Amino acid sequence: MKKNRLMAMAMAGAVVMSMAACGSNAAPEKAATEAAKETAAATEAAKDGASAETKAAADTSDVSNASNVAPEIPDGATVIKLGTTVNEQDSFQIAAVKFAELVQENTNGAYAIEIHPNGDLGGERDMLESMQMGTLDMGIVTSGPFVNFSQDMGVLDMPYLFANKEQAYAVFDGEVGRELLDTLEGSGLKGLAYAERGFRNLTNNVRPIEKAEDLKGLKIRVMENEVYQKAFEALGVNATPMAWADCLTALQQGTVDGEENPINVINSYKLWESQKYVTLDGHSYSTAIITMSLDKFNSLDADTQKVFLDAAQQAAEYERAWVADQEAGQLQAMKDNGMEIVENPDVDSFKEAVKSVYDAYPQYDEYVKKINEVIATVG
Template sequence: MKKKLSMLLCMLLVVTLLAACGQKSPAPAAGEDVTLEEFEPVKYRLAHVVNENDSFHISAVKFKELVEERTGGKVEIEVHPNATLGDERTLLEGMQMGTVDMGIITNGPIANFVPQVAVFELPFLFSSHEEVYGVLDGDIGKEILKKMEDVNLKGLAFAERGFRNLTNSKKPVATPDDMKGLRIRVMENPVYIDTFQALGANTVPMAWTETLTALQQGTIDGQENPVVVIHSFKLDETQKHLSLSRHTYSPATIMMSLNAFNKLPADIQEIIERSAQEAAEHARAINIESEEILLKELQERGMEITEVDTAVFQEAVQSVYDKYRGQYGEYMDKIQEQLNK
């Protein structure tokens, strides 16, 4: 009996070993030490809140093309413009939770999650694109992108919203005195609120998705945005006056859910970061080339364009620098040091 039982156990062991030898190893999972060739294809949704004529969409499409080409289609990106997946705060929270994969987000709303990014938007901090890009693409920019990981976001590269200008439906604005009493929409960002209050405006913080309706209904008198936004959203239809204040430079961030990024193998992570930087630089170049053309078209469509007294504006916002020195002093000093080199 014992001999028969022993033989039966031996046979079971042989069958088990044969079955094990015939099984295939499971496919490598995302995040494991795998190569691009071994990686299982994945599809991501990239969202932004503006239309297809905007520089955000230009960045998004270029980013999609580069990633899909360099990964041989292993990473596919669907672009969702026009706030179809929610406003910018919703997109940021979605990336934190993993319900949204990627986004291109204006700097203002990001400051509610990563306060340090607001330093870039202090009024009249930068005087040229060259100054801006040297800071954003250098060590200071990389350090602040890294801080986004503390709130479960992965900052990939700084695209841009650009130098911002004031529009309104009431009167030309050339000095801060002209702004008194105007109801101006600003982003939900304390630096913007304080800047425009220092200039004498009545600030109305609100999401961009609500702003167009407010302008049409006359519940606000004006807003501030780069020329590309003013043109692409046809703000000349509700705003007669454009002041070339260039009062602040607004970056935007091409970003991703940190959880989704961390699941990718190292070679795909590198492709995504490199492609984001190139997409950002591509859209920046188009913005610079097109601004003069867009201004001319706005003027032809009936918008009155006014130059401003920059020195008087700078003096009026000194209180903003005084207020935020305690919060952003380290980065204010680093930026000024780099600009003065």
């Protein structure tokens, strides 16, 4: 529980610090976190026509007992369909359930969230395209596919952009994060808040990876994202982009040597069944965006829009705390199931190898500068 209290305090501090650094017109709200016994909430005004978008602090005191079962849909509720590509043990399910609980509670049952996990509504890019067309209401989607809908979003996938989670939270929960989400509106998407996928790490079934040169020649699955592909090519990898569902099959059949994902994913999908080695290189902090069809969002009245925005932010913070709470146990489970974990690789060798990726994407220089300015206020 002490760990939970510290995490809740750290996240709240990151949110407040990022808002102060950006000079936003934030008005305080009351929101007690029982675990931390701290009042650390803030409201950040964001541009959305005449209405204000707000962010409220989440109660993360019960994350150790988080539910992955969605509340029952009450009679007469307007049903909002939300899709994910992951299973019910994944952190996205935790975020989706918390979001559903908050929306239902704060609209007095007028709205209910119907959660569809396991890729039932398509892959991540499929879901985003469905939201564009208005045939899907919502989804929780990793950052990778968003570059196909807003070029600026590609900056989030630049390698070794963040050194720790506090830096990432300060950026995503502040002005820069909202500015990036707003770029999605040109593609008919509404970004509500940033949940967490986590720092991505390497796995493979060939050899332990201690330094960058150990990767050379390996065939590694990467997300369907040009930045990721170039980063791994710079490391001497045969980078193979493919959808996650296809990756699981490829790992089992041995047609790829490895992949890269956060600890939560490695654990929840029992990748020890096909992968022997894990390297905690943290090459990318992968966020996940709670996303809505812009048309669906605009169909809501202003009060309901605020409920959805607040619920998304609180669900995102809750999921982040859950990820942190679970991580040590997940690492131990990986070890118990025979995975060899390189906990302190030569990260500097990886950073040196991928410098060329920054040179290849000058279009991200302005956002990289903005992000680094926020990071400087956090340390």
